[in-house]
Amino acid sequence: GAGVSQTPSNKVTEKGKYVELRCDPISGHTALYWYRQSLGQGPEFLIYFQGTGAADDSGLPNDRFFAVRPEGSVSTLKIQRTERGDSAVYLCASSPGSTYNEQFFGPGTRLTVL
Amino acid sequence: DQQVKQNSPSLSVQEGRISILNCDYTNSMFDYFLWYKKYPAEGPTFLISISSIKDKNEDGRFTVFLNKSAKHLSLHIVPSQPGDSAVYFCAATRMDSSYKLIFGSGTRLLVRP
Numbered sequence A: 001g002a003g004v005s006q007t008p009s010n011k012v013t014e015k016g017k018y019v020e021l022r023c024d025p026i027s028g029h030t031a032l033y034w035y036r037q038s039l040g041q042g043p044e045f046l047i048y049f050q051g052t053g054a055a056d057d058s059g060l061p062n063d064r065f066f067a068v069r070p071e072g073s074v075s076t077l078k079i080q081r082t083e084r085g086d087s088a089v090y091l092c093a094s095s096p097g098s099t100y101n102e103q104f105f106g107p108g109t110r111l112t113v114l
Numbered sequence B: 001d002q003q004v005k006q007n008s009p010s011l012s013v014q015e016g017r018i019s020i021l022n023c024d025y026t027n028s029m030f031d032y033f034l035w036y037k038k039y040p041a042e043g044p045t046f047l048i049s050i051s052s053i054k055d056k057n058e059d060g061r062f063t064v065f066l067n068k069s070a071k072h073l074s075l076h077i078v079p080s081q082p083g084d085s086a087v088y089f090c091a092a093t094r095m096d097s098s099y100k101l102i103f104g105s106g107t108r109l110l111v112r113p
Helices: none
Strands: A005-007 A012-015 A019-024 A032-036 A044-050 A052-056 A065-068 A077-078 A088-095 A110-111 B009-015 B018-024 B032-038 B045-051 B056-058 B062-067 B072-077 B086-093 B107-112
Touching: A005 A065, A005 A088, A019 A110, A019 B072, A032 A077, A032 B107, A044 A077, A044 B045, A052 B107, A077 A088, A110 B032, B018 B107, B032 B062, B045 B056, B045 B062, B045 B072, B072 B086
Parallel strands: A012 A110, B009 B107
Antiparallel strands: A005 A019, A019 A077, A032 A044, A032 A088, A044 A052, A065 A077, A088 A110, B018 B072, B032 B045, B032 B086, B056 B062, B062 B072, B086 B107
16 A cells, blocks of 8 residues: 555664654655654644645744655654654654645654653 | 643443544634544544534544534544544644644543444
């Protein structure tokens, strides 16, 4: 099945390190979203791409977080100087376009910062 | 400030009976609402949605009701099946924005055989 895939599925890192999380959206989907889900909470919006550009990055918590989508397909979420509070499941979702309401989610990357 | 709230963290029902999951929101600008279902170690899966111009949408065993004046929506599952056991998230969005979803904290449904 050609669903949304995310790698790695699990990432353990030490405080202060840099991490990259990858998202492969469904082929042809122009809209891509990143969310973060902490334990016991619902997913929280981070950033939205329409094509190659970040159309809405209002959910990024601070400047340690950055995301790119250089060719309008694969996206990478980058976290610098990780902190223990960054530990969460990072979810990626895609949809056919910005006017389509249903988002298709990947399985997530569980990030643990020690 | 939580804009979407699911006040029941868990719900347990008998197989064959009705499950009712509730959701409240505070932002009157929301105009589209969705329910997602999540199994452990998987991403959320879209279940059903409703536009603010409607008050009911039905899809098989699943019905979503929207009460705009009360800023309340509910998901009804009839009849409930053991395979429905999962965490259910309510989400809201504005269609004139980036369509980013604002999620509630979820309700864990257990359907007992």
